Amino acid sequence: MKYLAEKEWVLSKLDDSNIRIADCRFKLGSPDEGRSLYDHSHIPHAVYFDLEKDLSGPVREHGGRHPLPDPAQLKKVLEKAGISRDTTVIAYDGGEGAFAARFWWLLRYLGHEKVFVLNGGYKEWAESDYPLTKEVPSMERADFKIDLQPDKLASYEEVKSVAGNQDSAVLIDSREEKRYLGLEEPIDKKAGHIPGAINKVWLEAYKNGRFKDTKEQENRFAGMDKNKPIIVYCGSGVTAAPNFLALKEAGYKHVKLYAGSFSDWISYDSNKIETVEKY
Incomplete structure (x- = not known):
C-alpha cells in the first residue's frame, strides 16, 4: 500500500537515522492520557505529538473544535523533532488510526510526501512483543521547508458552494450513522449533517x-467516480483523515479534507442542516 507501513518494516528501520517515528496517541475527553501512555512506553526513538497542543490550533468562533495549526508553528515542532523534508516519517497511535492519520494528512498538506x-498502531506492535522504551529521544534540530498543498484542503467557502449540490463534488460525512442522521449528537451543539452529504463511516x-x-x-466507495472532486469531513477534522487516506489508497485522485468539519459548519447560524427522522 502507498501510505501505510507494516510493523516488520518499521522494526528493520529503527536504527536508521533518516527515519523519525511520531507517537500520536490521544484520547478525546482525556487530553493528558496520550502523553501519559507515551511516558509509560513507546516505540524506540518515537517523539510525542499532542493532537490539541501540536496538531491543532486555538479554538475560536469559527474553524471547528480542532482547527488547523499555524503552519509556521507546526514547522517549529517538526524541526525540534528532527524532521526535515528528506526525513521518512512513520506515525502511529493506539491503533484507532485517526490520530496518526491526522498527523499524516497534516504533513502531506505541508508538502511532505515521505510520511506513512x-x-x-501501538497495539499490534506491543502485541508482537516488539521493542518498547520509556526513553525520550533527543533529536538534532532539522530544517523543514513548507510547500503547502491547497489541493488537499477544502475551505469553508468551497464546502458551502457544494452543499446540496452533488453534481459539482461528492461530500462525505465520516461520522457514525446516528450522528449523520441527526438521531444522536454527543459532542456538537446541533445534530444532523451538511446538506447533500453521504455517509461513509470512518471506522469501516x-x-x-x-x-x-x-x-x-x-x-467501500464503489460507484463513486474516481475523477470527481470529493470532500471528506467529520465532527472536527480528525476522524475524516482515515477516510481521506482510504480514498487515496483506493485510487481517488481529487480528495480534499474540510478541516473545520461539522463543528465549523454549525458555527454559522445561517447554515442549513439535514436530518433523517427514520432509518
Whole structure:
C-alpha cells in the first residue's frame, strides 16, 4: 500500500537515522492520557505529538473544535523533532488510526510526501512483543521547508458552494450513522449533517484494528467516480483523515479534507442542516 507501513518494516528501520517515528496517541475527553501512555512506553526513538497542543490550533468562533495549526508553528515542532523534508516519517497511535492519520494528512498538506501510518498502531506492535522504551529521544534540530498543498484542503467557502449540490463534488460525512442522521449528537451543539452529504463511516476503513487493503477500500466507495472532486469531513477534522487516506489508497485522485468539519459548519447560524427522522 502507498501510505501505510507494516510493523516488520518499521522494526528493520529503527536504527536508521533518516527515519523519525511520531507517537500520536490521544484520547478525546482525556487530553493528558496520550502523553501519559507515551511516558509509560513507546516505540524506540518515537517523539510525542499532542493532537490539541501540536496538531491543532486555538479554538475560536469559527474553524471547528480542532482547527488547523499555524503552519509556521507546526514547522517549529517538526524541526525540534528532527524532521526535515528528506526525513521518512512513520506515525502511529493506539491503533484507532485517526490520530496518526491526522498527523499524516497534516504533513502531506505541508508538502511532505515521505510520511506513512503504522498499520495496526501501538497495539499490534506491543502485541508482537516488539521493542518498547520509556526513553525520550533527543533529536538534532532539522530544517523543514513548507510547500503547502491547497489541493488537499477544502475551505469553508468551497464546502458551502457544494452543499446540496452533488453534481459539482461528492461530500462525505465520516461520522457514525446516528450522528449523520441527526438521531444522536454527543459532542456538537446541533445534530444532523451538511446538506447533500453521504455517509461513509470512518471506522469501516478498518478490520481487526488494521486498514483494509486497497481492494476492500475500493469496494467501500464503489460507484463513486474516481475523477470527481470529493470532500471528506467529520465532527472536527480528525476522524475524516482515515477516510481521506482510504480514498487515496483506493485510487481517488481529487480528495480534499474540510478541516473545520461539522463543528465549523454549525458555527454559522445561517447554515442549513439535514436530518433523517427514520432509518
